[in-house]
Every structure is written in C-alpha cells, then in structure tokens.
Amino acid sequence: MDKSIHVSMLLDMYGKLLTSKQYDVVDLYYNQNLSLSEIAEETNITRQGVRKNLIDAENKLFDFEEKLCFLKEKLERQEIIEKIIEMTNDEKTAQELQKLL
Numbered sequence: 001m002d003k004s005i006h007v008s009m010l011l012d013m014y015g016k017l018l019t020s021k022q023y024d025v026v027d028l029y030y031n032q033n034l035s036l037s038e039i040a041e042e043t044n045i046t047r048q049g050v051r052k053n054l055i056d057a058e059n060k061l062f063d064f065e066e067k068l069c070f071l072k073e074k075l076e077r078q079e080i081i082e083k084i085i086e087m088t089n090d091e092k093t094a095q096e097l098q099k100l101l
Contacts, residue, residue, distance in 0.1 A: 004030050007026065007030050007058060007061060008030045008031055009071055010061040010062070010064070010065055010071060011023070011026050011027060011030065011031070011061060013064075013065070013070055013071050013074075014060075014061055014064040014065070014068075014070075015027075017060070017064060018057050018060060018061070021043070021045075021053055022053050022054075022056060022057035022060070023057070024043060025039055025043065025050055025053040025054050025057060026054060026057045026058070026061070028042065028043075029050075029054055036050045036051055036054075081097055081100060084097055085097045085098055
C-alpha cells in the first residue's frame with residue numbers, strides 16, 4: 001500500500017489520539033497535499049516545526065497500529081467481504097453485502 005494512503009487511513013482510525021497540531025499537519029500534508037512550506041504558512045510554525053510534527057505524528061500513528069492492529073483487521077474483514085461478494089450468485093445478497101462493506 002502506498003505510504004500516503006496508509007498514513008491517511010491511519011489518521012482516520014487514530015487521528016483523535018494525536019494533538020490537534022499533529023492532526024492538522026498530517027491532514028494538510030497527506031489529505032490536502034500541501035507542501036511543508038505551505039503548511040508552515042498556514043499554521044504559523046516553521047518549516048522545521050512542521051517536519052518534526054509530521055514525523056512525530058507518523059511515528060505515533062504507526063505505533064498505534066502496531067499495538068492495536070485496528071486498520072489491519074478492518075482491511076482483512078473488507079477483503080473477506082469482497083471475496084464473499086465475488087462468490088455470491090444472488091444479486092440481492094451481493095448488494096446487501098456490498099452495503100455492509
């Protein structure tokens with residue numbers, strides 16, 4: 001999985017556990033696609049401060065996932081449901097399963 005997608009998914013899963021500044025920096029960098037300089041201007045901190053916040057937040061997000069595995073389990077469940085949908089011949093059941101996904 002691409003790192004930016006992975007971090008964005010981790011932010012969705014664990015973002016509330018970060019400080020508001022860390023959350024904002026990660027969101028602006030990965031979801032809004034802003035550069036470090038643009039984030040520095042928007043948040044009124046130095047470019048180096050943005051980079052430090054970004055690295056610290058990424059480390060926390062990866063640490064949360066390593067310990068809790070919520071995203072891994074979610075992706076595994078999603079994969080199982082997708083396989084079941086593929087194997088289902090009944091269109092109505094497939095649609096219901098797709099809603100669950």
